[in-house]
Amino acid sequence: MAAGAAPAGANRLRLGLAARLALRELRGGLSGFYIFLACVALGTAAIAGVNSVSEMMTGSIASEGKTILGGDIRFEIDNRDIGAAGRSYVEGLGAVSAGANLRTMARKPDGSDQSLVELRAVDEAYPLYGAFETTPPLSVADAFAERDGVFGATAAQILLDRLGIAVGDTLLVGQAQFQIRGVIATEPDALSEGFGFAPRLMISRAALDAAGLIRPGSLIEYSYRVRLDGAAAARSLDDIRDEAETRFPDAGWQIRTSRNAAPALTRNIERFSQFLTLVGLTALIVGGVGIANSVRAWLEGKRGVIATFKCLGAPASLVVAIYLIQVMLIAGFGVALGLVLGALTPWLAAGALAGVIPIAVTVSFYPASLLIAAGFGLMTAFAFAVLPLGRAGEVPATALFRQQGFEAGGFARWPYLLTAGLTLAVLCGAAIFFADDRRIASIFVAAVAAAFVVLRLVGWLVQLIARRWPAVNSTPLRLAIGNIHRPGALTPSVVLSLGLGLALLVTLALIDTNLRRELSGNLPERAPNFFFVDIQASEIDGFDELVTGLAPEGKVIKVPMLRGRITALNGEPVNAENVPPQARWVLRGDRGLTYAKNLPENSRLAEGKWWAPDYTGEPLVSFSAQEAREIGLSVGDTVTVSVLGRQITARIANLRDVEWESLSINFVMVFSPNTFAGAPHSWMATLTDPGADAALEAGILRSVTQAYPTITSLRVKDALELADQLVGQIGVAIRAAALVALIASVLVLAGALAAGNRSRIHDAVVLKTLGATRATLIRAYVYEYGLLGLATATFALGFGAVASWFVVSRIMTLPSRFMPDIALATLAGALVLTVGIGLAGTWRVLGQKAAPVLREL
Structure with a gap:
């Protein structure tokens, strides 16, 4: 063995x-680590709880897939029936329940009131899975049967409340009369029907035919739910779907299986869960600063022990190992506490969600979610504990015996810096890897990292300004400025602790306020008063004359309307998963299509040329510029759409910039008029009259519904009010999540004060010995914490303003405005937190007796 070489197994020993x-040292208890534990437990609990609830919901949706979908497999097609061949194939798979969905108007027989409804027609086989329940209890046959020329119907309670009717009363829908025979209590497959803008009204398929609502160009979704039996039941759902697409390549239907019963809801749950997880991770990283402060404060109390170890020959690596083991054991306890809280969250959330999502929620433990949260918690604790431990291991024993702290130690050596950096990189990589939308997760992680760097710079800048500030006459103010820039000052910790939490809170508050302002103020002013759909070609002139007469100051815009689905791009079948998430909606399902001789209003050419009014060449299409770029299309490419069972390929002639936020009639695709020559279609129209009051709008709605009962009228203000309610509900959840990060910030601030208590006691005793009064010291601390709070709030306002502007104007493409009231509330909140918690933390310092402290100097 070479001289000086360590014996084998020395490292293990x-x-x-x-x-x-x-x-052995942990036998003394966890004194000094309570804030450490709270920071770790809070962040871990947030991540574990959010992911467990998300897994609970998506798992429940998957387990109830057949009931939610209404069958094992479901075929959907817009605006037309699937035809004899398609129907024969579907019926060969097993029992079939056919239905149809559309939006239309329901009105009272005397014409005094009307309402938009989500009309659903079902057949006698409905439901194939689950139970359809009404109040009073009725069978499907009794609920919808025709009696004395009047069909039966069931409705949501909100429709009865809105029209002021009750069970037993009658309604007119289209050209038929219906008797309300029950209130819908349970619609087992409601989730698969998607989000509804209006109350549900259910009738029979025969009644839908009698109502005269099925006309050329009508916006109707036909569905065929299948309960597999016989040989089909033994086959996989994917094989059946692939066979159907192969045998009927031009059918234009969409096929869903029970494993993907409510894709839109599942995606929304996953995205919301991802956002809340990132907020929880932010709280955990903010808590990481508290972990570092707690470790530093704890090591301050271990100076004598560390000095003794070093005097006995313990190398720095052994000292670091001893305290790293203790820190990770305590972190493990904090993670375990957070996991317990996170594991209990689904049980607490199940009751609240039962009234929101009508499925049977199965609550359980979710090991994968808990494991991810545990990994995040332990990595965060390790990354933020390594640096103060590394610095402590490098302080010489003589400095520790002289009661010097770790402030003068500078940065830890490069191995510790590298270890901490790599751990944080793995932490960020894991956050992005486990995210549903990795692009959004990457932006979020990058923003948090940038905020950390900027906050460090803000702290350094505040100290620099304080260091160079000219002398002031006020003793308390002079002491406060000195405390801000002296070695070991609390400035970096306070700015970091509060800055990120306040910045996140300001960002979310500004986004929420801008959305509410847009929905309740600007949008209603710019948007049309009404949308009218399902206007037949034979009705369009009479409709125009009627509406113009009712609102002579208004502006009526009419456009032809078809429905189609993009099936190929440049001759290749489309795959929505190959395009960015923000553009996938264009390729999913049917889209509204139109044709026009001239460039539509609220649009301008971004690239290419518009066709001549009398153009007769190959089919051309104008594509929305933003969506085209996201999908990867440009002028000259081809787009194939399935319309009324026909595959039509058009070449992109130009790209348009579309003002979607105006809520005017806009389409992703506008075709040249010759593309759909002779194709049956309906019309869509808008009425814009800024001067119309509620009475005039009610009169227009009543007159149009009475004159044209099959035209669907949508009052835009009603839709915006519903959207505002949804934004409000989501906003409450988002602000609650942001408060978790703010609570972590408060804990970190308390930890920072605990870490600086030793030097505070020393300063207070010396100053009191020299004649300073308690009032002088209190004023000094108020000034110090007030200045730090002001600096932190200024950063939070700036960062929040920029971040909210980016989200609102660039992602949501809505006008963004800075809100002074949010600014003032943030400023006041930051000052209250820093001054209040700062004084609470230093109150004990002011009461210290001088003699015991002076004897240690």
Whole structure:
């Protein structure tokens, strides 16, 4: 063995020695680590709880897939029936329940009131899975049967309340009369029907035919739910779907299986869960600063022990190992506490969600979610504990015996810096890897990292300004400025602790306020008063004359309307998963299509040329510029759409910039008029009259519904009010999540004060010995914490303003405005937190007696 070489197993022995010493020292309890535990537990609980609830919901949706979908497999097609061949194929798979969905108007027989409804027609086989329940209890046959020329119907309670009717009363829908025979209590497959803008009204398929609502161009979704039996029941759902698409390549239907019963809801749950997870991770990283402060404060109390170890020959690596083992054991306890809270969250959330999502929620433990949260918690604790431990290991024993702290130690050596950096990189990589939308997760992580860097710079800048500030006459103010820039000052910790939490809170508050302002103020002013759909070609002139006469100051815009689905791009079948998430909606399902001789209003050419009014060449299409770029299309490419069972390929002639936020009639695709020559279609129209009051709008709605009962009228203000309610509900959840990060910030601030208590006691005793009064010291601390709070709030306002502007104007493409009231509330909140918690933390310092402290100097 070479001279000086360590014997084999020496490292193992050293690690065992470190473990024994660590466990022995932990017998003294967790004093000084309560904030550490709270920071770790809070962030871990947030991540574990959010992911567990998300897994609970998506798992429940998957387990109830057949009931939610209404069958094992479901075929959907817009605006037309699937035809004899398609029907024969579907019926060969098993029992079939056919239905149809559309929006239309329901009105009272005397014409005094009307309402938009989500009309659903079902057949006698409905439901194939689950139970359809009404109040009073009725069978499907009794609920919808025709009696004395009047069909039966069931409705949501909100429709009865809106029209002021009750069970037993009658309604007119289209050209037929219906008797309300029950209130819908349970519609088992409601989730698969998607989000509804209006109350549900259910009738029979025969009644839909009698109502005269099925006309050329009508916006109707036909569905065929299948309960597999016989040979089909033994086959996989994917094989059946692939066979149907192969045998009927031009059918234009969409096929869903029970494993993907409510894709839109599942995606929304996953995205919301991702956002809340990132907020929880932010709280955990903010808590990481508290972990570092707690470790530093704890090590301050271990100076004598560390000095003794070093005098006995313990190398720095052994000292670091001893305390790293202790820190990770305590972190493990904090993570375990957070996991317990996170594991209990689904049980607490199940009751609240039962009234929101009508499915049977199965609550359980979710090991994968808990494991992810545990990994995040332990990595965060390790990354933020390594640096103060590394610095402590490098302080010489003589400095520790002289009661010097760790402030003068500078940065830890490069191995510790590298270890901490790599751990944080793995932490960020894991956050992005486990995210549903990795692009959004990457932006979020990058923003948090940038905020950390900027906050460090803000702290350094505040100290620099304080260091160079000219002398002031006020003793308390002079002491406060000195405390801000002196070695070991609390400035970096306070700015970091509050800055990120306040910045996140300001960002979310500004986004929420801008959305509410847009929905309740600007949008209603710019948007049309009404949308009218399902206007037949034979009705369009009479409709125009009627509406113009009712609102002579208004502006009526009419456009032809078809429905189609993009099936190929440049001759290749479309795959929505190959395009960015923000553009996938264009390729999913049917889209509204139109044709026009001239460039539509609220649009301008971004690239290419518009066709001549009398153009007769190959089919051309104008594509929305933003969506085209996201999908990867440009002028000259081809787009194939399925319309009324026909595949039509058109070449992109130009790209348009579309003002979607105006809520005017806009389409992703506008075709040249010759593309759909002779194709049956309906019309869509808008009425814009800024001067119309509620009475005039009610009169227009009543007159149009009475004159044209099959035209669907949508009052835009009603839709915006519904959207505002949804934004409000989501906003409450988002602000609650942001408060978790703010609570973590408060804990970190308390930890920072605890870490600086030793030097505070020293300063207070010396100043009191020199004649300073308690009032002078209190004023000094108020000034110090007030200045730090002001600096932190200024950063939070700036960062929040920029971040909210980016989200609102660039992602949501809505006008963004800075809100002074949010600014003032943030400023006041930051000052209250810093001054209040700062004084609470230093109150004990002011009461210290001088003699015991002076004897240690």
